[in-house]
Amino acid sequence: MAPSRLFADRADAGRRLADILPPLDGDVLVLGLARGGVPVAAEVARALGAPLDVLVVRKVGHPLQPEYALGAVSEDGIALPDDLPDAMVQPQLERARRQAQELRGPRGRAPIEGRCAVVVDDGLATGRSMEVALTTVAEHRAARVVMAVPVAAGPGFRRLGERWEVHAVEVLEPPDFFAVGQFYSDFAQVSDQEVADLLRESDSPQRV
Numbered sequence: 001m002a003p004s005r006l007f008a009d010r011a012d013a014g015r016r017l018a019d020i021l022p023p024l025d026g027d028v029l030v031l032g033l034a035r036g037g038v039p040v041a042a043e044v045a046r047a048l049g050a051p052l053d054v055l056v057v058r059k060v061g062h063p064l065q066p067e068y069a070l071g072a073v074s075e076d077g078i079a080l081p082d083d084l085p086d087a088m089v090q091p092q093l094e095r096a097r098r099q100a101q102e103l104r105g106p107r108g109r110a111p112i113e114g115r116c117a118v119v120v121d122d123g124l125a126t127g128r129s130m131e132v133a134l135t136t137v138a139e140h141r142a143a144r145v146v147m148a149v150p151v152a153a154g155p156g157f158r159r160l161g162e163r164w165e166v167h168a169v170e171v172l173e174p175p176d177f178f179a180v181g182q183f184y185s186d187f188a189q190v191s192d193q194e195v196a197d198l199l200r201e202s203d204s205p206q207r208v
Helices: 010-020 037-048 086-107 128-139 154-161 192-201
Strands: 028-033 052-055 057-061 069-074 116-120 144-153 165-172
Touching: 010 037, 010 144, 010 165, 028 037, 028 128, 037 052, 037 116, 037 144, 037 192, 052 086, 052 128, 052 192, 057 086, 057 128, 069 086, 069 128, 086 192, 116 128, 128 144, 128 154, 144 154, 154 165
Parallel strands: 028 052, 028 116, 116 144, 144 165
Antiparallel strands: 057 069
C-alpha cells in the first residue's frame, strides 16, 4: 500500500528533496516547472544556495477532450511527441511564452548554457511534461541536466532515467500511485502571483 500524505505541502517536499540530492558541482541553476513545481524548486534553490528560475511547459490536449494530454510543449517550442500537429501545438506555445514573460516580469531569463540545471516539479506521473522540460534544458546546452521530484510513478521515472539523471524522495508503482496530490496534505493550486513572488524573492545575482 502506498504511503499517503508524505509531504505537508510543497515547501516541505522541497526541503526533503534537497536533502536527497547528490553533490552538484559547478554553477547550479534550479528551474521549477510552472506552476506547482516552483514552490518546491524555491526550497531546493535555497538549500543549494543557487538561483531560481521558472520553466513553462504546457500540455497539448486532444481537440475533443482537452483534459486528455497528447503531449506537451515548452516555452522554447520543444514539443513531444514529434508528430503533434502544429495547429494543436501553436496555441499552447503562444500561451507558454506569454505566461513565462508574465511570471518573470522585468527580471529576464536566467542563462542555462554551461550550468548544472536542476529541473524540479512537485511530482512525476506520466513524465510527458518533464521530458519536454529536460529536452528543452539540454537544447540550451546545460553542462549537466538533473531531474528532481519529491514523488514519482515508477514507469515514468525509469523511462526518463534511461536518458537523464533522475532523483526522487519516493518512487511508487501503480496502482499505489494514481495522482501526485495524494501524497500532499496541502496540495492547493499555485497561482501565477505566487510564482512571480517566489521568483522575485529569490537570490539570483547571475540573472540576465
